[in-house]
Amino acid sequence: MSTVARSAGARTVAVPLRLRARIAIVAVTIVGIGAFVWPLLIGFGARGAPHSTDAPWIFLVLLPLLMVVVAAELADGGMDAKAVALLGVLAGMSAILRPVSGGVTGVQLMFFVLIPAGRVLGPGFGFVLGNLAMFASAAITGGGGPWLPFQMLAAGWIGLGAGLLPRARGRAELAMLAVYGLLAGVAYGFVLNLWFWPFGASGTGLTASVTFSPDASVAENLSRWLRFSVTTSLSFDIPRGLATAAAILALGRPMLLALRRAARKAAFDSPAEFDPPLI
């Protein structure tokens, strides 16, 4: 993508996505989808039974490594000091919004920073910010654990998606971001239920109709997973989605303006040129 083409568009590309970085994101997405949805696909058929237990462990070990590959590829594509500083500051802000706005009830506003930032600063920036915000939040609040790579990946997808939303202005843009925030907030919870559902549901004393069964068909497991999500986490996911959407509607305008101003000031698109000394 040439500099001219970039500056002609209204959007800023804070973290350029080279071909290799794109391939890495696509690949980690493909593996990530597998890591998330394996409970739906695995193990129908009796001979899969012993292996259905070690599949999650493989993903738990390998997903962080793949995240490292993607991070290295993104950084290799040219992440300048401005992108690094903005990433750090915005990730710190999202990280503090998570516990302060009460992660317990689900009314948490983490995506409120992520979505406008991805929108203004581009999909590459959104993806990295999602990863980094989850990581920083875990580093600060002690939320680190085997779930962290999954959270990082899901938040990265949300930031990436926000950067890929179609062009819109004014109220239409706010409305679009709010709807996206609502959907992302709910979907995040549902998707994160998936990978631990086979472990989680068995210990909670829930009725058998919602637990993972390695012998059931895909459709049966799908409906069980949906029932599990609706009975356990929907009361967290809906408030999260609604809170994100409401915050975007109420405070999104000044937020977008501030981010656009900062992006303009940082002038990501202008290449640094060094003239030879005159004398």
Next chain:
Amino acid sequence: MKPRLVHPVAWWLWAIGMAAAAMRTRNLVLLALIVAVVCYVTLARRIDAPWARAFTLMWRLALLTVLFTVVLQIVLGIRYPGTVLLRLPGTTLPDWSGGIALGGDVTAEALLAALTNGLRLAAIIVCFGSANALAHPTRLLRVVPAALYELGVAAVVAITFVPQLAESTVRIRQAQRLRGRPITGLRGLRGLLVPVLEESLERAIALAASMDSRGYGRRGDVGRAFRALTGAAVLVGLIGACFGTYTVIDSAADRTVGVVALAGGTAVAAAGALIAGRRTQRTSLRKDPWGWPEWLTAGSGIAVAVAYRIAVPNDVNAGYELEWPHAPVSAVLLTVVGVLAGVLTPRPPLPGARATRSPERQLAGTG
């Protein structure tokens, strides 16, 4: 013993060990003991630095967590049967909510459950606050592989930025109050959020300018063939990992092939990416030593975690009974092992004993 800073990785390992022990138990006595040990070590070994304030901040966050969990349990929560302390007018939400009630009977068991959960979370938060306070963040950055250097910097900026964010929130709130502007409600929130955001973004741009002016992000040249080779390794590895994923999941395929493709592909891709990252030539002024104090620090934390895994019964999913928690003597003694990190390690150097003025230090101070 010559005063020096213990390696940050050692402090993180120690803190993770203590946190892992706290995750393991729900015994109030043991949790209180873990918090006491962590506090003692932190107060004994922290230095006067911006990031050391993280500990106070985390303490506040931890207390808030306990309060929040208890209040939430009273207002809205799963109702435990037992000794009723308080009857609130309330209603049970429909079935889909999974047995959550609004108001209703508040039992002593429910309060105990909330208090225990809150304290456990608070203990974990205090452990990580301690790691943040004790570990020198920019020295920690030095152990990040070169390929992730940029993201490592961003993560350090994020973590050191949080206390500053709290400080600027308080300051802007005071300013708004002095001006007679509303500080509550939606308008108050907007009056707070927008200046905080603006100030943070300003700060980021200023930080970037100062990093640029110090030559941050300069890259060494690497050969074309080297780039092509590492790039090919990453691509082939990623394709292998994608193929392996679905072979692992697909019940009709041979899973061994899938596991090998997934693990091997990931390893090849990671190796390619990390080796390619060596393009950045970076030298460090001082190497951080890893000697016996580091082994002792990391070892004592890990020892506590391992001991809890073996000696303390996992009661995290047990019910809540109204009784005085009794802690086994062995578990108490095992927890005290964690104190060694604050007693036998060298003292930190006094402020001003050694003038450190590197760009990294500046970064930690202004990030």
